[in-house]
């Protein structure tokens with residue numbers, strides 16, 4: 140069957156049949172709006188991310204399943220950065236009329252696979268035809284107790300600046316894709332990032348973080364966001380940046396440029412009081428995640444970059460900006 144024969148409502152039906160409702164969903168797909176039962180005492184955290192063909196993804200590079208997983212992952216990453224437990228999501232899609240049903244099915248399979256992995260329920264959305272490319276917009280909802288929500292604004296002078304995982308991989312993966320490479324670790328980090336939901340929730344619920352953000356725009360840009368909202372500066376030791384072997388091999392000429400400004404790694408960048416770093420390291424170890432201290436929060440408003448040896452490092456680019 141083709142998308143045209145299935146039609147808008149046939150497609151929505153096809154999507155709805157894949158959803159397993161949860162007790163918190165009083166009304167899911169099918170009515171004019173979904174009705175949800177929040178966990179008493181919690182705040183609802185809500186976030187939205189749009190993925191546009193030609194801007195955020197290239198259909199020559201990605202398979203539909205990975206695109207589906209990534210569309211949800213980038214939203215779950217924002218919830219993770221707040222320390223929120225992800226609960227539900229809405230999916231709005233604009234599909235070019237020429238798109239195959241096979242592609243849509245693959246895309247939905249990717250979305251549903253990631254939804255099941257992270258225990259989130261699809262509760263609604265919107266479906267329309269696009270006269271341009273494929274457009275995907277997901278809105279995700281999560282919950283957390285008010286006092287445990289991790290904001291960008293809580294970093295204090297003397298806190299350590301820390302990271303989960305490794306950085307620069309996704310940007311190096313994009314460069315590799317542009318050169319014709321189609322698989323491998325770096326490409327996987329670009330096309331199929333895994334949001335650090337368990338880590339974000341655990342760090343927040345253990346009361347360890349003073350501020351947290353997910354690395355979507357690059358370490359330098361995202362640390363700058365924390366500094367601006369916290370009214371502080373930071374000193375970043377480039378020698379402490381966690382880099383994968385694959386990244387080091389691909390970026391041997393300048394190992395810092397992409398790690399600082401590349402973005403899309405969806406690791407967590409967080410600040411903790413000095414005395415709590417061992418506890419954070421232990422906690423991340425139980426999740427099989429690397430923990431690195433990359434700097435310190437200082438007075439002022441600038442992010443200083445210190446290369447190994449103690450000299451100042453001047454980056455070419457300070458972060459990703461859609462209009463920059």
Ligand code: ADP
Pocket residue numbers: 151154167168169170171172173230231232261262263264265266
């Ligand atoms: P309306 O015209 O009242 O906005 P729609 O016909 O757009 O309603 O949607 C009907 C139902 O299907 C709604 O519950 C809506 O949330 C759901 N829905 C539409 N598109 C999607 C989608 N892509 N994914 C999940 N649910 C969807």
Ligand code: MG
Pocket residue numbers: 264265266
């Ligand atoms: Mg609608």
